[in-house]
Amino acid sequence: MSTKPKIAFYWCASCGGCEESVVDLAEDILMVLDAVDIVLWPVALDFKKKDVEAMPDKSIVATLLNGAIRSSEQEEMARLLRRKSQYLIAYGSCAHTGGIPALANQFSREQIMKYVYEDAPTVANENKTRPVTEFKDNGRTATLPEFRKVVRALDQVVEVDYYIPGCPPTSKLLKEAVLALLSGKLPPKGSVLAPDIALCEQCPRVDSKPQDLSLTEFKRPHQVIIDPDKCLLAQGLACMGPATRGGCEARCITGNMPCTGCFGPTSRIRDHGAKILSYMASTAAGKDDKEIEKILAGIPDPVGTFYRYGLAKCMLRGKVTSHE
Amino acid sequence: MEAKANVQQTGNGKFEPRIVAFFCNWCTYTAADLAGVSRMKYAPNVRIIRLMCSGRLDPQFVMDAFAKGADGVLIGGCHPGDCHYVEGNYKTLRRMDLLKRMLKDLGIEEDRVRLEWISASEGDRVKFVVNDIVEKVRALGPLNMPGKFKDWDREIEELNGKVHAQDNEEATAHVH
Ligand code: SF4
Numbered sequence: 001m002s003t004k005p006k007i008a009f010y011w012c013a014s015c016g017g018c019e020e021s022v023v024d025l026a027e028d029i030l031m032v033l034d035a036v037d038i039v040l041w042p043v044a045l046d047f048k049k050k051d052v053e054a055m056p057d058k059s060i061v062a063t064l065l066n067g068a069i070r071s072s073e074q075e076e077m078a079r080l081l082r083r084k085s086q087y088l089i090a091y092g093s094c095a096h097t098g099g100i101p102a103l104a105n106q107f108s109r110e111q112i113m114k115y116v117y118e119d120a121p122t123v124a125n126e127n128k129t130r131p132v133t134e135f136k137d138n139g140r141t142a143t144l145p146e147f148r149k150v151v152r153a154l155d156q157v158v159e160v161d162y163y164i165p166g167c168p169p170t171s172k173l174l175k176e177a178v179l180a181l182l183s184g185k186l187p188p189k190g191s192v193l194a195p196d197i198a199l200c201e202q203c204p205r206v207d208s209k210p211q212d213l214s215l216t217e218f219k220r221p222h223q224v225i226i227d228p229d230k231c232l233l234a235q236g237l238a239c240m241g242p243a244t245r246g247g248c249e250a251r252c253i254t255g256n257m258p259c260t261g262c263f264g265p266t267s268r269i270r271d272h273g274a275k276i277l278s279y280m281a282s283t284a285a286g287k288d289d290k291e292i293e294k295i296l297a298g299i300p301d302p303v304g305t306f307y308r309y310g311l312a313k314c315m316l317r318g319k320v321t322s323h324e
Numbered sequence: 325m326e327a328k329a330n331v332q333q334t335g336n337g338k339f340e341p342r343i344v345a346f347f348c349n350w351c352t353y354t355a356a357d358l359a360g361v362s363r364m365k366y367a368p369n370v371r372i373i374r375l376m377c378s379g380r381l382d383p384q385f386v387m388d389a390f391a392k393g394a395d396g397v398l399i400g401g402c403h404p405g406d407c408h409y410v411e412g413n414y415k416t417l418r419r420m421d422l423l424k425r426m427l428k429d430l431g432i433e434e435d436r437v438r439l440e441w442i443s444a445s446e447g448d449r450v451k452f453v454v455n456d457i458v459e460k461v462r463a464l465g466p467l468n469m470p471g472k473f474k475d476w477d478r479e480i481e482e483l484n485g486k487v488h489a490q491d492n493e494e495a496t497a498h499v500h
């Protein structure tokens with residue numbers, strides 16, 4: 001039997017982009033495959049849950065789990081992999097901070113089910129059939145996992161050792177994390193495996209970011225022709241760079257789009273959305289209610305803007321009246 | 325049951341709002357002091373936190389107060405033009421505009437958050453504003469975020485319990 005360290009990849013509530021980022025390792029993936037045994041990777045290899053169950057506890061060196069946790073099945077798999085792994089790594093924004101799926105925390109289960117199975121314009125479901133967790137047919141019982149009240153980040157369900165941020169993470173960060181794992185040179189438990197500085201500090205446009213912004217208008221990317229050299233915030237675009245962790249190689253900025261915050265906050269920030277709100281609102285010009293209101297109206301959806309990838313980790317965890 | 329334990333009640337079981345107040349040292353905090361010294365009576369429901377300027381109010385503080393069990397948050401600063409740090413209260417005004425809108429979207433009723441300009445001499449204004457927010461929040465009822473979080477997370481404890489039960493079964497099975 002191979003003595004190479006065992007690694008598992010798993011996905012929960014995610015889009016598949018994180019899996020793509022593993023494949024994006026390109027030839028480096030051969031380096032990884034050379035050095036480790038992959039024991040679970042549902043998107044690419046045919047291993048089953050029972051294979052994992054049969055393994056001794058802690059026999060997997062590291063599991064990289066992407067996706068948020070919404071269903072009881074995802075919870076169960078997270079617990080199983082936690083038990084079987086020495087290191088559990090939250091991979092990507094959804095596992096790290098809830099990601100896009102966590103925006104569903106603005107709605108109740110009933111609102112979601114009703115929309116998806118009745119009201120969505122693409123749905124034809126005259127009997128208004130909804131999924132049930134147990135269904136008996138011909139003496140057999142089919143079951144489905146429970147749909148939980150809220151979407152959770154991985155560490156809101158099980159203990160997490162490390163986080164690799166991003167929607168998706170960069171191949172560079174993944175490679176560095178694998179190398180750190182193999183060499184045993186790991187930072188303190190609980191660390192986010194990316195630089196602990198704000199994106200602005202790594203941004204190629206930072207020199208054009210004025211000290212005092214005094215913005216008279218906020219605009220959305222589709223409303224303007226964006227200057228490719230000037231700081232996006234200085235152009236009135238809600239760039240989240242000032243409160244977002246660096247390490248992404250300023251991907252969006254290089255693509256001439258404002259940062260939407262996928263790397264999450266730096267370690268000194270406790271609530272990413274509230275912090276960027278604080279920064280952004282204070283850059284507005286205006287000294288009376290009316291004027292200020294008018295300028296900030298350019299940010300029509302503060303929750304969706306400031307918590308795009310992090311609503312599960314918002315101190316209030318989503319719309320507080322939606323989950324009774 | 326547990327959810328209820330977080331709600332503050334008086335002896336007769338009536339809900340008593342818990343208000344966290346962030347007051348600027350140079351104005352509203354002094355005014356609150358003045359109200360005290362002048363023996364003005366106002367509702368005892370506020371816990372006052374002194375800031376050197378209302379501009380020090382990080383929106384994270386407001387989120388944290390609610391998350392930890394506050395039913396309302398009151399912010400007091402110097403009148404426009406009177407801030408000791410010149411621009412501090414304008415920053416507060418801008419942050420509060422956006423924060424209030426965001427809190428509304430997060431399901432927190434508008435009357436639970438309030439920004440007031442109260443100068444050092446306006447002790448009576450402190451009395452009025454405190455009494456007013458207490459009454460408005462009382463009418464809204466408890467927010468009780470800690471209780472809500474517990475309720476939401478009960479669903480994962482259930483599974484946790486089941487998994488442990490399974491583990492124990494397996495362990496016993498091995499013994500036999
Ligand atoms: S605000 Fe955005 S564009 Fe401007 S320096 Fe920061 S990251 Fe770069």
Ligand code: SF4
Binds near residue numbers: 167259262
């Ligand atoms: S610029 Fe912002 S949103 Fe884009 S990849 Fe980097 S952290 Fe993520």
Ligand code: FES
Binds near residue numbers: 351409413
């Ligand atoms: S000093 Fe009072 S608000 Fe700035």
